[in-house]
Amino acid sequence: xxxxxxxxxxxxxxxxxxxxxxxxxxxxxxxxxxxxxxxxxxxxxxxxxxxxxxxxxxxxxxxxxxxxxxxxxxxxxxxxxxxxxxxxxxxxxxxxxxxxxxxxxxxxxxxxxxxxxxxxxxxxxxxxxxxxxxxxxxxxxxxxxxxxxxxxxxxxxxxxxxxxxxxxxxxxxxxxxxxxxxxxxxxxxxxxxxxxxxxxxxxxxxxxxxxxxxxxxxxxxxxxxxxxxxxxxxxxxxxxxxxxxxxxxxxxxxxxxxxxxxxxxxxxxxxxxxxxxxxxxxxxxxxxxxxxxxxxxxxxxxxxxxxx
Amino acid sequence: xxxxxxxxxxxxxxxxxxxxxxxxxxxxxxxxxxxxxxxxxxxxxxxxxxxxxxxxxxxxxxxxxxxxxxxxxxxxxxxxxxxxxxxxxxxxxxxxxxxxxxxxxxxxxxxxxxxxxxxxxxxxxxxxxxxxxxxxxxxxxxxxxxxxxxxxxxxxxxxxxxxxxxxxxxxxxxxxxxxxxxxxxxxxxxxxxxxxxxxxxxxxxxxxxxxxxxxxxxxxxxxxxxxxxxxxxxxxxxxxxxxxxxxxxxxxxxxxxxxxxxxxxxxxxxxxxxxxxxxxxxxxxxxxxxxxxxxxxxxxxxxxxxxxxxxxxxxxxxxxx
Numbered sequence: 001x002x003x004x005x006x007x008x009x010x011x012x013x014x015x016x017x018x019x020x021x022x023x024x025x026x027x028x029x030x031x032x033x034x035x036x037x038x039x040x041x042x043x044x045x046x047x048x049x050x051x052x053x054x055x056x057x058x059x060x061x062x063x064x065x066x067x068x069x070x071x072x073x074x075x076x077x078x079x080x081x082x083x084x085x086x087x088x089x090x091x092x093x094x095x096x097x098x099x100x101x102x103x104x105x106x107x108x109x110x111x112x113x114x115x116x117x118x119x120x121x122x123x124x125x126x127x128x129x130x131x132x133x134x135x136x137x138x139x140x141x142x143x144x145x146x147x148x149x150x151x152x153x154x155x156x157x158x159x160x161x162x163x164x165x166x167x168x169x170x171x172x173x174x175x176x177x178x179x180x181x182x183x184x185x186x187x188x189x190x191x192x193x194x195x196x197x198x199x200x201x202x203x204x205x206x207x208x209x210x211x212x213x214x215x216x217x218x219x220x221x222x223x224x225x226x227x228x229x230x231x232x233x234x235x236x237x238x239x240x241x242x243x244x245x246x247x248x249x250x251x252x253x254x255x256x257x258x259x260x261x262x263x264x265x266x267x268x269x270x271x272x273x274x275x276x277x278x279x280x281x282x283x284x285x286x287x288x289x290x291x292x293x294x295x296x297x298x299x300x301x302x303x304x305x306x307x308x
Numbered sequence: 309x310x311x312x313x314x315x316x317x318x319x320x321x322x323x324x325x326x327x328x329x330x331x332x333x334x335x336x337x338x339x340x341x342x343x344x345x346x347x348x349x350x351x352x353x354x355x356x357x358x359x360x361x362x363x364x365x366x367x368x369x370x371x372x373x374x375x376x377x378x379x380x381x382x383x384x385x386x387x388x389x390x391x392x393x394x395x396x397x398x399x400x401x402x403x404x405x406x407x408x409x410x411x412x413x414x415x416x417x418x419x420x421x422x423x424x425x426x427x428x429x430x431x432x433x434x435x436x437x438x439x440x441x442x443x444x445x446x447x448x449x450x451x452x453x454x455x456x457x458x459x460x461x462x463x464x465x466x467x468x469x470x471x472x473x474x475x476x477x478x479x480x481x482x483x484x485x486x487x488x489x490x491x492x493x494x495x496x497x498x499x500x501x502x503x504x505x506x507x508x509x510x511x512x513x514x515x516x517x518x519x520x521x522x523x524x525x526x527x528x529x530x531x532x533x534x535x536x537x538x539x540x541x542x543x544x545x546x547x548x549x550x551x552x553x554x555x556x557x558x559x560x561x562x563x564x565x566x567x568x569x570x571x572x573x574x575x576x577x578x579x580x581x582x583x584x585x586x587x588x589x590x591x592x593x594x595x596x597x598x599x600x601x602x603x604x605x606x607x608x609x610x611x612x613x614x615x616x617x618x619x620x621x622x623x624x625x626x627x628x629x
Contacts (some may be wrong), residue, residue, distance in 0.1 A: 029474075298511065
């Protein structure tokens with residue numbers, strides 16, 4: 001297992017380089033000049049544009065710019081945004097908010113999908129299963145911004161249970177509604193996957209064996225069945241958690257959350273290659289670490305899934 | 309879990325050839341062909357399932373609506389009578405009118421084409437590429453597995469909203485014709501969407517790879533691709549079916565979200581995503597503008613999910629009687 005982990009950690013390097021090159025190239029390909037529109041009502045002077053272009057090294061060839069970015073990464077000095085803010089400060093403000101939002105949302109998803117999905121799987125095609133299926137699908141079929149607006153309007157404006165938007169400090173109580181909105185999007189998928197695996201697992205030989213050995217039913221379901229049905233759900237959950245940490249442009253916008261999604265969105269609009277690539281590198285590191293943890297967990301749960 | 313079909317094949321193969329000589333690959337494949345396979349078995353079960361037939365009927369009706377919208381609604385979906393602005397459902401307009409006084413029913417009917425095309429094309433694209441690469445990765449192992457898995461990681465690690473925003477704003481302008489926007493939209497979703505399918509399939513194939521029926525197939529001398537496609541995939545495909553059938557709806561909703569950000573299809577094209585994104589602005593005053601396209605979205609998703617669910621049950625060998 002140590003060897004496996006070590007090899008995967010080494011493989012982070014090519015993935016990170018590949019992904020940052022893709023990002024770098026994508027932002028570079030965006031049309032427009034990043035400095036032309038920075039002078040308010042009047043047109044920017046050619047001198048200003050030239051000075052800024054030189055200051056941020058945008059006159060150098062693309063590969064050289066990329067190497068500078070890599071050097072920044074390794075020396076820990078991430079550089080500045082075009083407004084002169086340290087990129088590390090900007091990230092340090094946005095990340096804790098997004099991380100807490102993602103964590104609350106993922107806990108909601110785990111609790112709800114486990115409770116509903118497993119119960120539906122155990123009593124497949126019963127009344128509860130069918131109700132859960134239709135309920136979750138109706139919520140799933142609504143685009144996320146619709147759920148967000150309805151939630152904000154009904155719970156925030158009409159009933160007044162929560163504040164409709166999140167303040168700058170983003171206390172946890174205000175993040176519950178946005179987290180719930182984010183959870184609804186993937187809850188249905190997660191529930192379906194768990195339900196399908198549980199229902200399939202119920203007919204498996206290992207379960208009959210466990211029962212034949214005389215284990216209590218709670219142990220048969222809680223240990224023997226769960227161990228075998230968790231892998232696909234864990235995979236989806238890992239992807240979802242990583243996606244949440246990457247920020248959610250729409251929900252952050254609607255609830256006025258100052259997180260990673262909005263940071264990336266603004267950086268794209270301002271053509272800030274360095275900021276976009278730095279933040280995306282961070283997001284990809286999260287993604288890789290989470291997936292490595294999921295793979296290790298799956299290999300522990302199910303020795304068959306070890307591919308080495 | 310031994311697949312009964314394979315046991316039969318082994319027995320047949322032994323009978324049909326010299327019991328002392330080795331079985332040639334051609335003979336093994338001929339024997340393998342004689343078993344009618346899981347897909348035909350599944351079809352025989354499905355023919356008798358009312359839930360499957362109803363879902364397929366709904367999908368067929370929606371497909372008809374997408375191809376021949378004129379059969380279901382008369383009039384121009386973009387013709388607006390401002391006097392009718394935000395009027396509720398009535399005999400003249402079953403689903404009411406939107407802010408420009410356009411008939412919501414007509415627009416829902418005409419919107420089916422763009423939405424179903426996006427939903428269906430993205431699902432087929434991501435699922436096919438995901439199955440192919442995911443299965444190849446798990447079955448070959450070694451360097452190919454590493455290569456495919458790491459490319460998948462690169463694409464999955466980049467937040468989708470970010471990728472979509474950049475690609476769509478780079479490649480499309482306000483002058484880009486809608487069919488081009490649609491193709492670019494679909495390709496973007498497929499390129500960044502296949503890795504999640506591949507990842508789930510890879511995990512499932514890994515757990516199936518050493519099952520008795522796979523070893524039996526290999527022992528008979530069947531080729532690697534044949535074992536993969538005839539014996540491993542049908543047994544590993546059920547989590548993917550659950551995911552993919554749900555994704556049809558997910559992708560339609562993605563198109564809606566991109567419309568909301570101003571990056572999806574634009575008028576005069578009509579899509580459910582656009583309608584939902586327009587309708588949310590009138591959530592408090594004219595709920596029907598949002599409600600009816602959402603209902604159609606929900607019905608579409610439900611039909612695909614229930615059909616997928618029935619297919620999954622029919623494909624599951626443990627449930628076959």
